[in-house]
Amino acid sequence: MPTKSKVQEFLKEIEVEDLVSNFQVMGDDIYIDMTSHSPAMHEKKKLEVAMKQAFASEFGEQINLKLKITSPELPATPVTNEIKGKQIAGIQNIIAIASGKGGVGKSTVAANLAVTLAKMGFKVGLLDADIYGPSVPTMLDTEGQKPISVEVNGRNLMKPIENYGVKMLSIGYFSGANQAVVWRGPMASKALNQMIRDADWGELDFLLIDLPPGTGDIHLSIIQEVPVTGAVIVSTPQHVALADVRKGIAMFNMESINIPVLGLIENMAYFTPEELPENKYYIFGKQGAQFMAEDLGIPVLGEIPLIQSIREAGDVGRPAALQENSKISEIYIKTAQNMVESLVERNKNLPATEAVKITTMAGCSPKK
Numbered sequence: 001m002p003t004k005s006k007v008q009e010f011l012k013e014i015e016v017e018d019l020v021s022n023f024q025v026m027g028d029d030i031y032i033d034m035t036s037h038s039p040a041m042h043e044k045k046k047l048e049v050a051m052k053q054a055f056a057s058e059f060g061e062q063i064n065l066k067l068k069i070t071s072p073e074l075p076a077t078p079v080t081n082e083i084k085g086k087q088i089a090g091i092q093n094i095i096a097i098a099s100g101k102g103g104v105g106k107s108t109v110a111a112n113l114a115v116t117l118a119k120m121g122f123k124v125g126l127l128d129a130d131i132y133g134p135s136v137p138t139m140l141d142t143e144g145q146k147p148i149s150v151e152v153n154g155r156n157l158m159k160p161i162e163n164y165g166v167k168m169l170s171i172g173y174f175s176g177a178n179q180a181v182v183w184r185g186p187m188a189s190k191a192l193n194q195m196i197r198d199a200d201w202g203e204l205d206f207l208l209i210d211l212p213p214g215t216g217d218i219h220l221s222i223i224q225e226v227p228v229t230g231a232v233i234v235s236t237p238q239h240v241a242l243a244d245v246r247k248g249i250a251m252f253n254m255e256s257i258n259i260p261v262l263g264l265i266e267n268m269a270y271f272t273p274e275e276l277p278e279n280k281y282y283i284f285g286k287q288g289a290q291f292m293a294e295d296l297g298i299p300v301l302g303e304i305p306l307i308q309s310i311r312e313a314g315d316v317g318r319p320a321a322l323q324e325n326s327k328i329s330e331i332y333i334k335t336a337q338n339m340v341e342s343l344v345e346r347n348k349n350l351p352a353t354e355a356v357k358i359t360t361m362a363g364c365s366p367k368k
């Protein structure tokens with residue numbers, strides 16, 4: 001038969017003591033008043049089921065657990081963003097690059113941003129989480145390479161492949177990558193988690209994660225398990241693409257996720273012919289992203305033109321932003337600076353974490 005002190009001990013053991021405001025034991029009846037972590041109905045239900053199971057296995061099926069679970073008091077001040085998931089030693093900032101829709105150039109933008117940040121003197125990693133269509137190996141000319149295993153502090157870790165000053169991992173480097181298309185969410189997120197946590201990334205200022213397009217369960221599991229500092233959304237100016245941006249942003253703003261959106265990058269914002277670099281043709285419409293960003297209260301970090309050489313550069317594995325003193329490299333430097341500034345702004349809202357260190361690099365200028 002449970003006693004009050006045994007119940008007290010058990011509440012401590014299962015680490016819910018701080019949620020319990022009152023409890024009584026009367027024979028096999030145990031009354032517990034407690035508060036859930038979140039007001040969401042499913043959270044309360046989850047807590048109830050977990051408590052019932054735990055008590056039945058500790059004190060026997062005959063006990064009668066009478067739970068009263070109330071919602072936590074909503075804080076008077078708005079909740080500040082917090083870093084989710086366990087910190088990854090050595091990695092200062094994890095940025096998710098997302099798009100509401102496929103084919104908007106998210107991977108191209110991620111690859112160009114990565115090489116630009118590296119050129120600016122940051123230590124950069126790029127994780128290709130687009131397991132259904134990995135493009136990092138092609139875009140950064142590392143196709144066919146195989147990450148080796150290294151021993152670090154007694155653990156066998158994957159060593160990321162390196163090119164253009166960027167460390168990278170992609171499912172595309174592993175045999176069986178073709179099977180990834182049939183993977184379900186949990187398998188995919190397990191593979192990704194390994195590429196994040198069982199890899200020798202070393203010290204990084206930024207780990208960019210090229211997410212798959214859309215807003216599926218892979219996204220949810222990555223962004224819930226990985227301590228993402230902020231998200232960058234890539235879109236083209238068309239209405240259909242912009243409509244999906246709202247969905248992407250809504251996902252990051254979900255109560256259980258709450259990852260700040262650092263801003264929007266408008267890709268293929270206008271067309272510029274190679275021979276007339278000052279001419280801009282807004283073939284997909286003008287300022288759509290600008291209006292949407294204003295509406296959603298997020299900054300536009302950059303407007304990347306539609307240029308033939310961006311596509312060609314992606315195909316040959318040398319991101320266009322690497323072309324010294326070109327318009328496109330200038331645009332990417334400005335975009336990366338805006339992203340860092342937005343990150344600094346975001347980090348002001350944070351409790352002191354590793355991520356805050358980047359504030360010392362505010363307004364960073366490109367390496368000479």
Ligand SMILES: Nc1ncnc2c1ncn2[C@@H]1O[C@H](COP(=O)(O)OP(=O)(O)OP(=O)(O)O)[C@@H](O)[C@H]1O
Pocket residue numbers: 099101102103104105106107108109130133135212213267268304305306307308309310311312314315
């Ligand atoms: N600004 C640009 N100018 C010209 N071509 C571009 C530009 N951005 C991307 N592209 C080209 O568009 C195609 C699609 O780009 P990319 O693979 O980066 O899209 P994505 O959004 O990552 O696609 P998905 O996530 O659906 O695989 C590529 O051929 C790429 O070279």
